[in-house]
Amino acid sequence: MQKKKIIVVGGGPSAMMAAIRAASSGQEVILLERKNSLGNKLLLSGKGRCNLTNAEELEQFLERFSKNGDFLRDAFKKFFNQELMRFFQERGLKLKIERQMRVFPVTDRSVSILNVLKKELDKAGVQVVCQSKVVDLIFENRLIKGVRLENGQDILGERIILATGGASYSFTGSDALGINLARKLGHKIEPLRAGLIPFIVKQDFIKKLEGLTLHNIKLKFSDDLTDIITDIGELLFTAFGISGPLVITASSKVVDLLFKSKKVYVEIDLKPGLSVELLDNRLLREFKVNAKKNLKNMLKNLMPLRLIPVFLQVVGIDPFKKCSQITQKDREGIIRFLKNFHLDISGARPIEEGMVTRGGVSLKDINPRTMESRVVKGLYFCGEMIDIDADTGGFNLQAAFSTGYLAGESAALS
Numbered sequence: 001m002q003k004k005k006i007i008v009v010g011g012g013p014s015a016m017m018a019a020i021r022a023a024s025s026g027q028e029v030i031l032l033e034r035k036n037s038l039g040n041k042l043l044l045s046g047k048g049r050c051n052l053t054n055a056e057e058l059e060q061f062l063e064r065f066s067k068n069g070d071f072l073r074d075a076f077k078k079f080f081n082q083e084l085m086r087f088f089q090e091r092g093l094k095l096k097i098e099r100q101m102r103v104f105p106v107t108d109r110s111v112s113i114l115n116v117l118k119k120e121l122d123k124a125g126v127q128v129v130c131q132s133k134v135v136d137l138i139f140e141n142r143l144i145k146g147v148r149l150e151n152g153q154d155i156l157g158e159r160i161i162l163a164t165g166g167a168s169y170s171f172t173g174s175d176a177l178g179i180n181l182a183r184k185l186g187h188k189i190e191p192l193r194a195g196l197i198p199f200i201v202k203q204d205f206i207k208k209l210e211g212l213t214l215h216n217i218k219l220k221f222s223d224d225l226t227d228i229i230t231d232i233g234e235l236l237f238t239a240f241g242i243s244g245p246l247v248i249t250a251s252s253k254v255v256d257l258l259f260k261s262k263k264v265y266v267e268i269d270l271k272p273g274l275s276v277e278l279l280d281n282r283l284l285r286e287f288k289v290n291a292k293k294n295l296k297n298m299l300k301n302l303m304p305l306r307l308i309p310v311f312l313q314v315v316g317i318d319p320f321k322k323c324s325q326i327t328q329k330d331r332e333g334i335i336r337f338l339k340n341f342h343l344d345i346s347g348a349r350p351i352e353e354g355m356v357t358r359g360g361v362s363l364k365d366i367n368p369r370t371m372e373s374r375v376v377k378g379l380y381f382c383g384e385m386i387d388i389d390a391d392t393g394g395f396n397l398q399a400a401f402s403t404g405y406l407a408g409e410s411a412a413l414s
């Protein structure tokens, strides 16, 4: 077979998988990474444990993509979660499935995943060159010819796979440079915005709650026209606003809501298991039993201690009022706080802090069967730089590995 040079730009999971797949088809492959080591974001993933995929069935898996999940059907047909797990297991790495079908290495260390990939790059004969920042793409008549490095050197190749990641955690090397190179070549870029991100809250009292976690609560984000209602789960207050699993999971939809609405707020239901009526009955009982106590002393039966000063500030009831003197109007205020604790959202944290980047190279400009550009021949895309993003749970890494596999195979066999 005649060898052709395939250049893979990037050293993240999508690039490594693309290079391994292309080289294992007998092609000469060079991988260029701007940092001095591979997989810097991969090492951070899953809090250093790497939630590398999810064991859900295909249809449920696709539902976890904020939109555009269907685009991945061809890539998943070629190389899905079972194939990815087998890839690592056959190379001696044991995996385990945790709650919500999240898959991790048994070692609980993302470096184990990276080590398998590095070994496989070596075995497949991929030439890995770190500290090689690609600053331009060379093309002629809509045909790709090569790449230009920051040091002025040109590397020519017949196929280029761009796998340069999104726009967050830029210290890991992904800062949207690759996306901008794609734009320069005429690809449409969907606006970049943060995914899987905490939110900033307007109310000043939020600072008093920093570090407090609320368990078994439910959230409703709203702009009065659209409601985003979460499951029951955990919320974490930060110095600037709200975070935690419920917030991060809902964040992509909330970011979209913030995109089109000026006024977005969240209501926290601290008692999702109780209707307003049942809660009122419970309050009546509590006030009767504690008739001689101050309201302030009774509140610890209803909410975490750290929330009480904020409650008193928001609801405005005299904390020293005797429980026997609490009126219906007071009870209505208490219920409003417990069922609809209102916070105004002033925005999301900056894209740099997103666990994933939303937007990127438009899917309209990529052939889903090959990952080849529809604008420039011989150019392929994979990983987070394309307009695909998902929930937490291993879905984003699977998308990176699957699109990388398909891009590598298509570039090698085309």
Ligand SMILES: Cc1cc2nc3c(=O)[nH]c(=O)nc-3n(C[C@H](O)[C@H](O)[C@H](O)COP(=O)(O)OP(=O)(O)OC[C@H]3O[C@@H](n4cnc5c(N)ncnc54)[C@H](O)[C@@H]3O)c2cc1C
Pocket: 009, 010, 011, 012, 013, 014, 015, 032, 033, 034, 035, 038, 039, 040, 041, 042, 044, 045, 046, 047, 050, 051, 052, 053, 132, 133, 134, 135, 163, 164, 165, 166, 168, 169, 172, 173, 174, 175, 177, 178, 354, 355, 356, 382, 383, 384, 385, 393, 394, 395, 396, 397, 398, 400
């Ligand atoms: C804190 C954190 C935790 C995460 N945890 C998980 C998790 O547990 N499970 C999950 O599924 N997802 C997780 N993600 C998301 C997941 O890590 C990414 O979606 C995934 O790494 C994307 O892979 P990629 O190969 O497309 O891009 P990246 O991993 O970002 O790799 C891109 C690479 O390209 C290089 N590069 C960029 N530009 C150039 C250039 N011009 N020239 C040469 N090289 C260049 C960069 O240096 C980088 O090494 C997490 C993300 C973060 C930030």
